[in-house]
Amino acid sequence: MNAVISVIGRDCVGIIARLSAICAENNININDITQKVLHETFTMIMWVEVRSSEKHFADFAKEMEEAGKEMGLIIHVMHEDVFDSMHRI
Amino acid sequence: MLNHSDIMETIKMIDEEHLDIRTITMGISLLDCVDRDPDQFCERIYEKITRLAGNLVATGEEIARTYGIPIINKRVSVTPIGLVTPGYSVEDMVKVAHALQRAAEACGINFIGGFSALVHKAATESDLNLIRSLPRVLKETTNVCSSINVATTKAGINLDAVKLMGEIIKECAEATAEEDSIGCAKLVVFANVPEDNPFMAGAFHGVGEGECVINVGVSGPGVVSSAIKKMPDANITEIADVVKKTAFKITRMGQMVANEACRRLNVPFGIVDLSLAPTPAVGDSVAHILEEMGLERCGTHGTTACLALLNDAVKKGGTMASSHVGGLSGAFIPVSEDAGMIRAASEGVLTLDKLEAMTAVCSVGLDMIAIPGDTSASTISAIIADEISIGVINNKTTAVRVIPAIGKGVGDVVEFGGLLGEAPIMPVHQESSEKFINRGGRIPAPIHSLRN
Numbered sequence: 001m002n003a004v005i006s007v008i009g010r011d012c013v014g015i016i017a018r019l020s021a022i023c024a025e026n027n028i029n030i031n032d033i034t035q036k037v038l039h040e041t042f043t044m045i046m047w048v049e050v051r052s053s054e055k056h057f058a059d060f061a062k063e064m065e066e067a068g069k070e071m072g073l074i075i076h077v078m079h080e081d082v083f084d085s086m087h088r089i
Numbered sequence: 090m091l092n093h094s095d096i097m098e099t100i101k102m103i104d105e106e107h108l109d110i111r112t113i114t115m116g117i118s119l120l121d122c123v124d125r126d127p128d129q130f131c132e133r134i135y136e137k138i139t140r141l142a143g144n145l146v147a148t149g150e151e152i153a154r155t156y157g158i159p160i161i162n163k164r165v166s167v168t169p170i171g172l173v174t175p176g177y178s179v180e181d182m183v184k185v186a187h188a189l190q191r192a193a194e195a196c197g198i199n200f201i202g203g204f205s206a207l208v209h210k211a212a213t214e215s216d217l218n219l220i221r222s223l224p225r226v227l228k229e230t231t232n233v234c235s236s237i238n239v240a241t242t243k244a245g246i247n248l249d250a251v252k253l254m255g256e257i258i259k260e261c262a263e264a265t266a267e268e269d270s271i272g273c274a275k276l277v278v279f280a281n282v283p284e285d286n287p288f289m290a291g292a293f294h295g296v297g298e299g300e301c302v303i304n305v306g307v308s309g310p311g312v313v314s315s316a317i318k319k320m321p322d323a324n325i326t327e328i329a330d331v332v333k334k335t336a337f338k339i340t341r342m343g344q345m346v347a348n349e350a351c352r353r354l355n356v357p358f359g360i361v362d363l364s365l366a367p368t369p370a371v372g373d374s375v376a377h378i379l380e381e382m383g384l385e386r387c388g389t390h391g392t393t394a395c396l397a398l399l400n401d402a403v404k405k406g407g408t409m410a411s412s413h414v415g416g417l418s419g420a421f422i423p424v425s426e427d428a429g430m431i432r433a434a435s436e437g438v439l440t441l442d443k444l445e446a447m448t449a450v451c452s453v454g455l456d457m458i459a460i461p462g463d464t465s466a467s468t469i470s471a472i473i474a475d476e477i478s479i480g481v482i483n484n485k486t487t488a489v490r491v492i493p494a495i496g497k498g499v500g501d502v503v504e505f506g507g508l509l510g511e512a513p514i515m516p517v518h519q520e521s522s523e524k525f526i527n528r529g530g531r532i533p534a535p536i537h538s539l540r541n
Contacts, residue, residue: 078100082157082158085341087095
């Protein structure tokens with residue numbers, strides 16, 4: 001299954017490095033990243049593949065969100081199906 | 090590939106606008122548990138409910154964790170108990186209610202619905218004993234909900250039952266007087282009751298249903314009101330359009346959760362209920378949607394028109410998003426559970442008479458309304474009769490859930506806490522309706538019920 005990670009907050013050095021390291025540690029592959037910095041606000045959406053991770057999806061989501069808090073970012077990790085069901089017919 | 094703004098929109102809905110799945114309700118048939126011996130019956134229903142719904146709460150929580158969508162309530166509805174308790178006494182009925190309570194506790198669910206009777210044409214002896222047991226049942230149990238259907242468009246209105254329910258509501262209020270008459274919050278009187286409603290207190294598992302089914306109720310008044318807020322200068326057609334689109338998105342999520350719950354529990358899917366159900370939380374109010382459309386306060390002139398538009402647009406958007414729609418499906422207007430309604434009622438803008446008019450164009454009816462504790466039983470019956478007539482004549486569901494707050498009067502507030510919220514006590518007309526209610530009998534079915 002695929003998940004969508006959204007990140008928003010004040011830009012600083014090492015955001016992508018830290019978050020992609022967490023993905024790698026959990027054996028989670030990153031399929032795509034779109035990222036922009038607008039007036040010092042960092043925004044990013046990552047599409048990741050969580051199928052091969054041994055960790056429960058909710059625990060991975062929590063780990064990401066906590067890493068976000070430490071860096072002053074708001075991070076959401078959600079199942080791709082939620083967005084598909086809402087925005088695709 | 091999904092685009093950036095779609096993703097942010099969904100996250101915002103859940104994070105800031107209180108979008109949630111209000112309830113996953115498992116309907117369970119108790120028809121095969123019937124027994125002349127009440128103890129045997131209690132044993133069987135406990136066994137069946139705990140067997141089928143034992144995993145309901147854990148599964149609901151697991152889905153919420155996996156998808157990141159809050160699922161607020163996990164509940165069970167059962168076959169109307171009045172149908173499966175042949176010749177039971179009042180004492181036996183209380184026993185059955187306790188068995189349901191034990192089953193609810195064992196499953197970890199907050200409400201179990203179906204302590205119900207269908208008496209729209211006439212009541213059987215069991216139905217009457219079930220109704221008479223309500224003051225005790227609603228006092229002695231915390232999780233059992235009851236609904237009584239006193240009318241249908243096909244059968245007309247059973248005025249004897251309406252009279253009895255006025256008295257019973259009063260007795261339930263007195264029995265739970267120490268807890269702000271909370272017993273009445275677990276009791277609904279219906280016309281044209283739906284058989285697949287997932288929302289409490291009116292949920293039960295209809296006789297036309299199968300062995301076990303999953304019904305899901307979505308919610309999201311906050312999402313609708315913030316969508317309207319973004320269009321301050323739009324005309325009303327554009328408002329209807331945005332409500333429709335928002336309802337579609339909300340319902341699609343409900344359908345997805347329903348499918349997932351059915352798959353995991355291995356239970357067939359029943360319906361998605363498209364209702365906009367408010368909570369007392371700020372930003373989760375149906376009244377605020379109406380105010381966002383351009384009313385200074387919910388309850389003023391124009392309220393019925395705005396609510397009619399809202400209710401219709403929610404149905405139009407939601408219907409396309411779900412394979413089966415059912416239950417109550419529309420906007421709820423429970424006064425105590427809606428921050429905007431509470432404010433409008435405390436200010437005296439929203440009155441009982443206006444609420445009655447509003448129920449002609451939305452789902453459900455006079456819901457969670459606190460009235461003075463000294464209101465007579467016949468006045469309560471007359472309130473029921475008025476509301477039920479709207480349902481019968483308009484071929485729709487209506488219901489009454491009023492709370493005569495014992496020892497309190499206009500100006501006081503009753504506080505239930507949690508999702509049930511708080512309610513300012515609303516005035517009722519002082520003139521008597523007693524003679525009308527005491528006539529008894531049955532109000533004949535309307536002419537348009539003869540469709541064959």
